[in-house]
Amino acid sequence: MCTDQDTSSPAHRCAILRTRAGPRETLHFDPHDPASAAAIVSCGGICPGLNCVIREIVNMLWAYGVRRIYGIKGGYKGVMEPEEWLELTPEKVKDIHTEGGTMLISDRGNPPHLESLAARDLKNPSACLQTGGDGTHKGAMQTFECTMEIDHECAVVGVPKTIDNDVPMIDQTFGFDTACTEATKAVNSAYVEAKGNANCIGLVKLMGRHCGFIAMNAALAARDVDVCLIPEMDIDLEKVLQHIEHLMRTKGHCVIVVAEGCGDTLIQSSGEKDAGGNKILADVGPWLKDTITARFKTLGLPLTIKYIDPTYMIRSVAANSYDSTYCSVLGQMAVHGAMAGYSGITAPCQ
Numbered sequence: 001m002c003t004d005q006d007t008s009s010p011a012h013r014c015a016i017l018r019t020r021a022g023p024r025e026t027l028h029f030d031p032h033d034p035a036s037a038a039a040i041v042s043c044g045g046i047c048p049g050l051n052c053v054i055r056e057i058v059n060m061l062w063a064y065g066v067r068r069i070y071g072i073k074g075g076y077k078g079v080m081e082p083e084e085w086l087e088l089t090p091e092k093v094k095d096i097h098t099e100g101g102t103m104l105i106s107d108r109g110n111p112p113h114l115e116s117l118a119a120r121d122l123k124n125p126s127a128c129l130q131t132g133g134d135g136t137h138k139g140a141m142q143t144f145e146c147t148m149e150i151d152h153e154c155a156v157v158g159v160p161k162t163i164d165n166d167v168p169m170i171d172q173t174f175g176f177d178t179a180c181t182e183a184t185k186a187v188n189s190a191y192v193e194a195k196g197n198a199n200c201i202g203l204v205k206l207m208g209r210h211c212g213f214i215a216m217n218a219a220l221a222a223r224d225v226d227v228c229l230i231p232e233m234d235i236d237l238e239k240v241l242q243h244i245e246h247l248m249r250t251k252g253h254c255v256i257v258v259a260e261g262c263g264d265t266l267i268q269s270s271g272e273k274d275a276g277g278n279k280i281l282a283d284v285g286p287w288l289k290d291t292i293t294a295r296f297k298t299l300g301l302p303l304t305i306k307y308i309d310p311t312y313m314i315r316s317v318a319a320n321s322y323d324s325t326y327c328s329v330l331g332q333m334a335v336h337g338a339m340a341g342y343s344g345i346t347a348p349c350q
């Protein structure tokens with residue numbers, strides 16, 4: 001996908017062009033030119049599959065003939081330290097797909113774009129492949145616009161990433177499938193706890209900063225969830241509490257899933273932001289636990305709540321087979337786009 005660069009009308013500036021991805025007959029960059037170089041950076045939170053994407057990009061660039069491939073450590077901030085960039089080869093990345101996290105070390109924060117372009121110049125990459133979510137893509141677009149303004153030749157290519165699966169126009173982001181599989185295990189555990197203890201609620205908080213995709217999918221997959229709260233819903237807390245009371249009176253246990261994003265809807269966050277400019281949300285899991293506990297105390301009803309927050313256990317695993325294959329396709333498509341000279345694009349899976 002690429003943004004339309006016809007600047008003649010504001011409407012055009014927002015248009016999105018979809019071009020079928022894949023290898024092109026004609027290359028813009030000569031991969032055999034010894035000056036040819038590419039850099040890879042990953043930003044934002046980690047996500048299952050990041051290492052698969054990095055590995056695939058390196059292998060694909062190598063297959064084209066590019067021999068100077070750099071891994072930028074520490075997100076956009078790492079761009080400013082070219083002396084720390086890793087020199088990547090297929091040998092160096094050969095086993096990374098089996099590991100969670102990212103060998104490039106993700107970070108948040110934004111150095112000024114012109115300065116960061118100047119820093120890049122020290123290694124002079126013809127292509128910059130940037131994997132991340134909406135924040136990373138906004139940053140990538142600013143870099144791209146800078147390259148256009150100063151007529152600096154460098155293909156800026158995004159690889160869409162977010163475990164939350166909330167990138168518009170993309171059916172599914174990588175890592176989401178793995179996350180749902182892992183999240184379902186946590187929900188299943190909550191069910192076992194709820195069923196196996198007297199008067200017990202199993203309460204699970206799942207990721208999703210402003211969306212409930214992981215919570216909803218895990219709840220559907222587990223099939224034993226009684227209440228699933230996501231930020232897209234207009235939640236009437238009193239009705240939710242009454243329903244929980246009803247469930248406990250009638251069957252003696254229940255399972256509740258709440259998405260992290262409800263920490264900005266059910267309750268309000270302080271407004272504080274992280275280094276990437278994202279609101280730091282109030283922790284809705286413990287708040288919900290306390291709220292339910294207080295209600296049951298008032299009613300004089302017996303209750304135990306087994307609270308599970310598997311956030312980082314989910315996010316840190318290696319990609320499952322679906323995501324691993326998907327990441328390979330994404331990485332390859334990103335490189336094809338860059339070698340063909342597309343810039344200001346994000347890589348789709350086809």
Ligand SMILES: Nc1ncnc2c1ncn2[C@@H]1O[C@H](COP(=O)(O)OP(=O)(O)OP(=O)(O)O)[C@@H](O)[C@H]1O
Pocket residue numbers: 043044045046075076077107108109110132133134135136137138139140142161162163164275276277278
């Ligand atoms: N509006 C913006 N313009 C330019 N850069 C941005 C913008 N928002 C965020 N960034 C930068 O992009 C990088 C990643 O941002 P962020 O932390 O929001 O993660 P993300 O890419 O949205 O991924 P995820 O949400 O999945 O963790 C950070 O270095 C951040 O400073």
Ligand SMILES: O=P(O)(O)OC[C@H]1O[C@](O)(CO)[C@@H](O)[C@@H]1O
Pocket residue numbers: 045046133162163164207208209260274315
């Ligand atoms: O704890 P961190 O690293 O700031 O990241 C948390 C955020 O990153 C995500 O995993 C991805 O956007 C969100 O679900 C979560 O809010």
